[in-house]
Amino acid sequence: MSNAAEFPLWAAILVAFFVLLGSSLALIGTIGFTKLQSFYQRLHAPTLGTSWGTGGIVIASIIYFSVSGERPIFHEIFIGIFMTITTPVSLMLLGRAALYRDRAEQNPNSRQSL
Amino acid sequence: MSSVILFWSFSIAQFFLAIAMALSVYRIAIGPRAQDRVLGVDTLYVNAMLLVLTFGLRTGNDVYFAASLLIAILGFVSTVALSKFMMRGEVIE
Numbered sequence: 121m122s123n124a125a126e127f128p129l130w131a132a133i134l135v136a137f138f139v140l141l142g143s144s145l146a147l148i149g150t151i152g153f154t155k156l157q158s159f160y161q162r163l164h165a166p167t168l169g170t171s172w173g174t175g176g177i178v179i180a181s182i183i184y185f186s187v188s189g190e191r192p193i194f195h196e197i198f199i200g201i202f203m204t205i206t207t208p209v210s211l212m213l214l215g216r217a218a219l220y221r222d223r224a225e226q227n228p229n230s231r232q233s234l
Numbered sequence: 235m236s237s238v239i240l241f242w243s244f245s246i247a248q249f250f251l252a253i254a255m256a257l258s259v260y261r262i263a264i265g266p267r268a269q270d271r272v273l274g275v276d277t278l279y280v281n282a283m284l285l286v287l288t289f290g291l292r293t294g295n296d297v298y299f300a301a302s303l304l305i306a307i308l309g310f311v312s313t314v315a316l317s318k319f320m321m322r323g324e325v326i327e
Contacts, residue, residue, distance in 0.1 A: 132236035136243030139288065143247035143254075146284055150254035153277055154261050159269055166277040169254070169284070177247075177287050181299075184291055196299060199287070202306055203280075210276060210313040217321040218269040 131187040142176025244292040251285040279309025
């Protein structure tokens with residue numbers, strides 16, 4: 121925090137709100153990932169952290185660096201775009217691989233959960 | 235006043251993300267099958283990326299943006315490679 125002394129209060133409240141929103145959503149998603157029963161339910165939980173967890177922290181970062189640098193800085197939006205594009209791809213590949221493995225091994229657990 | 239708000243919100247956010255990383259390491263350790271462990275690695279990468287981004291916010295340094303983007307790219311590539319390996323038994327066909 122280089123120039124936090126003259127950082128305006130409204131921007132500080134906004135940055136704090138978005139940072140806490142993003143990190144608590146990431147924590148809730150990971151708690152769900154730990155607690156849920158079958159793999160196909162667990163596949164959905166961490167997307168909470170990749171969608172709005174990333175979005176909240178990226179928005180907070182944009183606000184913080186734009187206000188403290190006194191010019192609009194938007195390059196953090198690349199992380200948001202990248203996560204939005206890559207998360208469905210990787211999770212669909214992982215879900216198909218898990219389905220293939222369950223079918224190959226005739227796992228009875230997959231039949232009741234699907 | 236604003237520096238106090240920023241300090242405590244960044245500290246609480248880092249604490250939450252560290253707990254999230256510990257929970258995903260727990261799932262990697264106990265995870266019944268291989269796909270649970272791969273998904274645990276993916277979650278660990280995402281939480282580590284958010285933690286580096288929050289650390290960059292806290293220090294006010296712009297360099298950590300590049301590090302978190304690099305972590306995101308490596309996490310995506312590793313998840314895709316591991317799921318291709320679980321599906322086919324080899325990564326590059």
